[in-house]
Amino acid sequence: MKIGIMSFAHMHAYSYANGLTRLPDVELVGIFDDDIDRGKEAAETYHTTHYSDQAGFLALDMDAVIICSENNRHKEMVMHAAKAKKHILCEKPIATNLADAQEMIQACKDHHVILQIAYPVRFSSPIQQLKEMIDNDELGEIIAFRTTNRGQNPGGWFIDEDQSGGGAVLDHTVHMVDIMRWYLNEEIAEVEAIVDSYFHEIDIDDAGLLTFEFANGVVASHDASWSRFTEYPSWGDATIEVIGTKQTVKVDAFQEHLRMFTNEKKSLEYVFWGNDMDFGLIQDFVNCVKEGREPSITGYDGLKSLEVSLAGYESSKLNKTVHL
Amino acid sequence: MMKIVLGSLEKLDFRATVENIRVVESVEQLSKKNNEEITYFLTETEENINAVVRNQEHVYIPATSLLASHQSIGLHIYFDLESYPFYQKVKEMISKEDKPKGVFRFRRTVQHNRNHSLLTGDLYTLSSLLGKPQDIRVKQTDLSVTPSHTIILMNFGGGTMAHIEYTVSDRERIELEWSGIKKIIEFDSDQMVSIQSTRKPTQPLAYSVDAILASARKVDQELIDRLNDFSRLINGGVYS
Incomplete structure (x- = not known):
């Protein structure tokens, strides 16, 4: 399975990337981060490619993305990733307001992609x-x-x-x-x-x-x-x-x-x-994508919390x- | 005039008591004694309280008993929380801060449903430490069903907020946390004990007679009004 990470703004990106590297059948195919220094450094750490262009990154052949941006950018990234038909694990909180959260849920539904919210606890x-x-x-x-x-x-x-x-x-x-x-x-x-x-x-x-x-x-x-x-x-x-x-x-x-x-x-x-609860979350998301099942923590769960x-x-x- | 303290014998820490005390079993025994050097200790039954309440000047009763039925000006009442040595230390630590700012969390698990009067006394004690509350909100489960749980959200203004919680269950426990500025205080009566035995249950929280006498307050109208205020609030009233 091919997975990319969108932004290392949230520190959980590092433990999620570590989790991906522990899974034998998963490849971290790229990192999008428009903070170029941070993105390059992360790509070097995880032996993958850095992308500063979101559209170019989303054009990659990959199954899913993990979004770890600043909270106010979750919506933008989820909307783009959903449109690009990538399954999504989005860091919590789902959004900064309810309207955005509802739009994100609807977009993922419309594009038939999984939206899981990252609640490692x-x-x-x-x-x-x-x-x-x-x-x-x-x-x-x-x-x-x-x-x-x-x-x-x-x-x-x-x-x-x-x-x-x-x-x-x-x-x-x-x-x-x-x-x-x-x-x-x-x-x-x-x-x-x-x-x-x-x-x-x-x-x-x-x-x-x-x-x-x-x-x-x-x-x-x-x-x-x-x-x-x-x-x-x-x-x-x-x-x-x-x-x-x-x-x-x-x-x-x-x-x-x-x-x-x-x-x-x-x-x-x-x-x-x-x-390691972060690893448990990543493992669950990967299995969810693999099995094409309903995520264990849905966008609706993110919306309600x-x-x-x-x-x-x-x-x-x-x-x-x-x-x- | 001799001092008479009424309370629960099992809560008394004799080792920590310096005061010269004698435990008497009945009011009749008490009537034969009149030694001013001695503090007499009597179990806090309704009958005993009624019998000694005449000697108001030197009678010390638990605040929970006053709230139940004896709102008599002139008596001395003591709050159990204020008498515990751990609370004395907490008070000392928090009071060291010029204007205490932080999050205070207090939780009591109690065995019997004297919840209301105990809770009222705790609110009085805590507000003596943290200041006059500006706002209080209460949520409770069905108190006729055990366990029951009460959550009180208090805003003391000026940078202190508190959650005070009560669970009526099958045991006694107090947990307390103060998250202040660069200072965190934690207490749990289940954990901070010196003796742990596999055969005996945890020792009950206890206090000395000295602590009772030192922390007791003489009942006046102001005290009664404040206790009544807190009591009303717990029942959904508005703070005045």
Whole structure:
């Protein structure tokens, strides 16, 4: 299978490219990036060809593309790739607004190409184990969720609202909303949130607390932030606690780590040894294209998690509950 | 006049108590004693509280008991959260910041449904640390079904927001996190314990009589009004 990568603006492009190189029947045929230095460097690293012309890149004989651009360029790249009949794995969030997301979904449908959204947390082994436990009714009826996704400030275009569409709340809410929807098979009906910026002197949000109510009455809390500083022992976390009538189970996708102490500035570091969820995502996408099946994480999943995140901003701005 | 503390015996940490205390089993035993050097400890039953409440000046009762039925000015009440040594340390660490800014997350898992009064007391205690809340929003599951879960979203303005959560389940646990500017504080009563045994369950959270006496507040109208305010808010009222 031949796959190309469109843009290395998002750091996940590197781990996705690493994932592609681990798959025996997959070839990374080219990298499109109009940041020429970045594109050339990536092409050199992954022993492939760099293209600075999007049309020329999309004219290549390849089955699929992985889009890792700035969030505001997802739409443009998805529309072009769909028209060129390439199956698509698009980095999250699907878009910066709902109208764009809907157009992207429709374009992929019209051109009969797969649109999968990159939510790697679905491929975390403990997150998958918890899904199995829920499906096997080991938790009973779900009453509530508690979720967190806190990390470091990625800087760069992430803190430019025009390019990212939102700060920590957008960046770190979509993942856990996707997991909750997946576990519960229900949609969020109400959102209440406080969104603010305190951890860094930046013009975009770096902290948010959100409360959700699903259509079936399940309640949930979510803590999204870029509150982790570089001296903190890990990049951050992605946790979910599911409170059920039979039992409560908590999972941290990054909990499988060693504690390493050194006499350096960062004296304690958590060294992660758990499964590579990014590789799981890439493997799933490749299999999806190979089998021509419905993607495990659809454009609609991307749209719904984006909708909830944007509702968080609206709730905070208007200081009221947003009903979806 | 002698001091009388009412509370739960299993919550008492005798090793950490310096105060000269005597545990008495009944109010009758208490009536035979009047040693001002000694602090008497009595189980917090409804009957015991009613019996000693006359000696208001030197009676210390849990805030949850006051909220339930004894709104008497002049009594001393104590909040369990404020009496725990871990919370004293958290308070010290956060208070070191000039104007604390950050995300505060607090979660209690409780065994019995005194949720409402406990929650009201916690909101009072936390607002004493983080400031007067500007906005509070509450979401709850059906409280008649166990487990139940309550989520309170609080905006303290000036750069502090909080999620306060309660689960009524089959055990006791407190988890707390403060994500401040270049300072993160984490506490989990299940993990931060010195003794772990495969045969005994985790030791309950405990406090000393000294901590009770040091943190207790004399009940006045202002305190009652604030507690009533928080109580109303939990029931869906508007902050005033």
